[in-house]
Amino acid sequence: MTLVAGIDSSTQSCKVVIVDAATGRVVRQGAAPHPPGTEIDPEHWWTALRRAAERAGGLADVAAVSVAAQQHGMVCLDAAGRTVRPALLWNDTRSAGAAADLVADLGGGDPAEGARRWAEAVGTVPVASLTVAKLRWLADHEPDAAARVAAVALPHDWLTWRLAGASGPDALVTDRSDASGTGYYQAGTGAYRPDLLALALRRESLPALPRVLAPDEAAGTGTAEAGAPGAVLGPGCGDNAATALGLGLRTGQVFMSLGTSGVVAAVSEEPAADPTGQVAGFADATGAHLPLACTLNAARVLDSAARLLDVGLGELSELALRADPGAGGLTYVPYLEGERTPNLPDATGTLHGMTLTSLTRENLARAAVEGLLCLMADALRAVRDQGADVREITLTGGAARAAAVRETAPAILGVPVRVPEPAEYAALGAARQAAWTLSRHDAPPVWNTAATRTYKAPPDHRTLTRYRTAARSAP
Numbered sequence: 001m002t003l004v005a006g007i008d009s010s011t012q013s014c015k016v017v018i019v020d021a022a023t024g025r026v027v028r029q030g031a032a033p034h035p036p037g038t039e040i041d042p043e044h045w046w047t048a049l050r051r052a053a054e055r056a057g058g059l060a061d062v063a064a065v066s067v068a069a070q071q072h073g074m075v076c077l078d079a080a081g082r083t084v085r086p087a088l089l090w091n092d093t094r095s096a097g098a099a100a101d102l103v104a105d106l107g108g109g110d111p112a113e114g115a116r117r118w119a120e121a122v123g124t125v126p127v128a129s130l131t132v133a134k135l136r137w138l139a140d141h142e143p144d145a146a147a148r149v150a151a152v153a154l155p156h157d158w159l160t161w162r163l164a165g166a167s168g169p170d171a172l173v174t175d176r177s178d179a180s181g182t183g184y185y186q187a188g189t190g191a192y193r194p195d196l197l198a199l200a201l202r203r204e205s206l207p208a209l210p211r212v213l214a215p216d217e218a219a220g221t222g223t224a225e226a227g228a229p230g231a232v233l234g235p236g237c238g239d240n241a242a243t244a245l246g247l248g249l250r251t252g253q254v255f256m257s258l259g260t261s262g263v264v265a266a267v268s269e270e271p272a273a274d275p276t277g278q279v280a281g282f283a284d285a286t287g288a289h290l291p292l293a294c295t296l297n298a299a300r301v302l303d304s305a306a307r308l309l310d311v312g313l314g315e316l317s318e319l320a321l322r323a324d325p326g327a328g329g330l331t332y333v334p335y336l337e338g339e340r341t342p343n344l345p346d347a348t349g350t351l352h353g354m355t356l357t358s359l360t361r362e363n364l365a366r367a368a369v370e371g372l373l374c375l376m377a378d379a380l381r382a383v384r385d386q387g388a389d390v391r392e393i394t395l396t397g398g399a400a401r402a403a404a405v406r407e408t409a410p411a412i413l414g415v416p417v418r419v420p421e422p423a424e425y426a427a428l429g430a431a432r433q434a435a436w437t438l439s440r441h442d443a444p445p446v447w448n449t450a451a452t453r454t455y456k457a458p459p460d461h462r463t464l465t466r467y468r469t470a471a472r473s474a475p
């Protein structure tokens, strides 16, 4: 049996799956946590990857490995390949002002014109999450560090580079799915936009950027020191592109992931260019596109409600299912980390409709589930507004493990919700890419599909309308 490994270095943890390359059956797996925070020394990702791989029985017997990772994280290297400063992650909002400045700058001072030009140039209007905004923040706030930047990489590029045992920044490679999340790469033409990188860094001499590989192009081979001797390295990809690949989605299909981030994305043959900035024009990991709306708040809304109520996640779900739809009038707008979609980086959460009768543990649990799903309903609406014909969604990510989420989702989202059996779909997507790279075939291998269950319910317009009213008054 030929084994391949898929790695998902996501926000909260690193997951490794080792699968049979012929069928996609998971043979072994392991995971290791990442430290909390939105600024992190990439060395922690490497330690977690090594630990997760060890827990999965090691990589010594795998023929190919691919790394998927959280998108956008700014990894700045000096000329010797050392990190210049800790990486700033996708959910670090200090770059919100820098993003707004970049939009205005490209528009000659007019933000609406700037948004239009960014959408046209790279398919995405910068928000705090994008690498380009983080680089502008660095240039403005840490000019000495910015001056030492010889190369800029993303989390998956950097981890692939470590697996290959490379040392110089010139050896960095990436793929179009992750490059499309930088804000200085256009997925439609497959070209970097050095002018936009220069605009961000306010300098003419530009750092090196990873070479963009084709979706099945090998990135080299793993080393013995990295624990993967001789394994073919796939190009890797952004974690959302990996999820689409792991779920085996086809053109026109839409997934929603409720992990640290909340994501709605549609596999598409056409690039997106949304001047409202709600939908990002990302690429997928097969050569197509992945228009995507992403929220800062998702699974951790439920984590925080469970902590507040002093229950586990299973009990939180049971409490929520004991309350009636609408949570007795409690409406929770869960902007706990600010928000990205809508672009409100400084917003905070609010709880509306508290009365002596409504404020129960059950209603509070249900309001957290409904608030999260209403937030996602608006992300879904944004993707639909870009032309996606959404008749059903596939739901995945940690929070999809909650029965209350699965059962409430079709009513709030207004479409049937297909839930595949719980698995690490981003890591599986990376494994599928590794198997594709190894096979040298024209398309990714066809693997056995996961068993799914479809949830249906009449739409709950009332709860969504009440949420939208409450969200409009969020601080």
Ligand SMILES: Nc1ncnc2c1ncn2[C@@H]1O[C@H](COP(=O)(O)OP(=O)(O)O)[C@@H](O)[C@H]1O
Pocket (backbone or CB within 6 Å): 010, 011, 012, 013, 258, 259, 260, 261, 299, 300, 302, 303, 313, 314, 397, 398, 399, 400, 401, 402
């Ligand atoms: N049964 C569950 N109910 C609700 N949330 C869950 C459950 N199991 C895991 N989670 C949450 O899912 C999140 C992790 O999901 P995951 O998709 O792995 O995120 P990421 O890829 O961003 O690290 C955590 O916040 C965790 O608490």
Ligand SMILES: O=C(CO)[C@@H](O)[C@H](O)COP(=O)(O)O
Pocket (backbone or CB within 6 Å): 010, 011, 012, 069, 070, 071, 072, 090, 129, 181, 238, 239, 240, 259, 260, 261, 262, 263, 294
């Ligand atoms: O910023 C985005 C997508 O634009 C996020 O989806 C990150 O890619 C992090 O993903 P998770 O850790 O939540 O999977």
